[in-house]
Amino acid sequence: xxxxxxxxxxxxxxxxxxxxxxxxxxxxxxxxxxxxxxxxxxxxxxxxxxxxxxxxxxxxxxxxxxxxxxxxxxxxxxxxxxxxxxxxxxxxxxxxxxxxxxxxxxxxxxxxxxxxxxxxxxxxxxxxxxxxxxxxxxxxxxxxxxxxxxxxxxxxxxxxxxxxxxxxxxxxxxxxxxxxxxxxxxxxxxxxxxxxxxxxxxxxxxxxxxxxxxxxxxxxxxxxxxxxxxxxxxxxxxxxxxxxxxxxxxxxxxxxxxxxxxxxxxxxxxxxxxxxxxxxxxxxxxxxxxxxxxxxxx
Numbered sequence: 001x002x003x004x005x006x007x008x009x010x011x012x013x014x015x016x017x018x019x020x021x022x023x024x025x026x027x028x029x030x031x032x033x034x035x036x037x038x039x040x041x042x043x044x045x046x047x048x049x050x051x052x053x054x055x056x057x058x059x060x061x062x063x064x065x066x067x068x069x070x071x072x073x074x075x076x077x078x079x080x081x082x083x084x085x086x087x088x089x090x091x092x093x094x095x096x097x098x099x100x101x102x103x104x105x106x107x108x109x110x111x112x113x114x115x116x117x118x119x120x121x122x123x124x125x126x127x128x129x130x131x132x133x134x135x136x137x138x139x140x141x142x143x144x145x146x147x148x149x150x151x152x153x154x155x156x157x158x159x160x161x162x163x164x165x166x167x168x169x170x171x172x173x174x175x176x177x178x179x180x181x182x183x184x185x186x187x188x189x190x191x192x193x194x195x196x197x198x199x200x201x202x203x204x205x206x207x208x209x210x211x212x213x214x215x216x217x218x219x220x221x222x223x224x225x226x227x228x229x230x231x232x233x234x235x236x237x238x239x240x241x242x243x244x245x246x247x248x249x250x251x252x253x254x255x256x257x258x259x260x261x262x263x264x265x266x267x268x269x270x271x272x273x274x275x276x277x278x279x280x281x282x283x284x285x286x287x288x289x290x291x292x293x294x295x296x297x298x
Contacts, residue, residue: 037205042235073162086276089276091274091275092273093271094179094272095271096272099125100125102131103125103131106131106157106158107155107156107157108122108133108153109121110152110153111151111153117147117150117152118142118150119135119153120153121133121154121155130268130270131268133153133265135153135264136262136264137257137259137261137264137265138150139151139262153256153258154254154256158252159251168197169248169251170251171248175276176274177227177278178226178227178274178275179225179227179253179273180222180274181269181273182220182221182222182270182273184214185214185266185268186266186267187215189211189257189259190255190257191209191255191256192209193208195253196251197249205235206233210230212255224275227244227247228244228282228284228285230244230245241289242288243288244283
């Protein structure tokens, strides 16, 4: 149990404990649900039940692969030079969708997957060997008395993994200043999201976002977006207290379409690239507010 969850269980009459925690002042404890996050996926964790025999068989099959990968990691650690430099106008491809294996590694979801709507989405290899994110958005709200809005689709990159299924962040984002994407769309706005790999539960749902406006039509567009333009949000809500994106903690990159317009959507992507432009001097594009400690997430 986290400290905040335990603190919320303190009975009102436990004055001795309150004085110990904060001498001379009353302790105001918010609801445990205001801070404590029991689930890293915010309640969208999907439980997959599998027979024990199949789990053991699959696990043994993966063990040899993971041991081999661990050996490669150890070899690289001792042989490769860990010091490298990224210079002005250097770039690195984050994703180039030119084969089916890379397409299959991305995760696609929509409101229908969680019984929250009727939208559908898929990510496939186009006839021109590009990634094609397409489907249909349906804003019809389910009549269950709980859901208030519907009509969203998402796709995101896979987690960066080490041996034995250990996830690590895309820390090399910190060497670059811009995100470059070559795409062509249907005229809809899409939201680009950088999800964070954070330690504390209060930050598990933090992400940094910026809109991608597509032109529509058959022509390709190349969008160069500085990381300083990404703003902070949590569970779909833009936060009052903003801060620049922590590039060393990027867990994955994703796209969301939820413009409240029913109908087909289409976003074709050639590549996503990271670029270092040392002419870009902006640290953070948005105003930051100095607030009283304990207010607005301080």
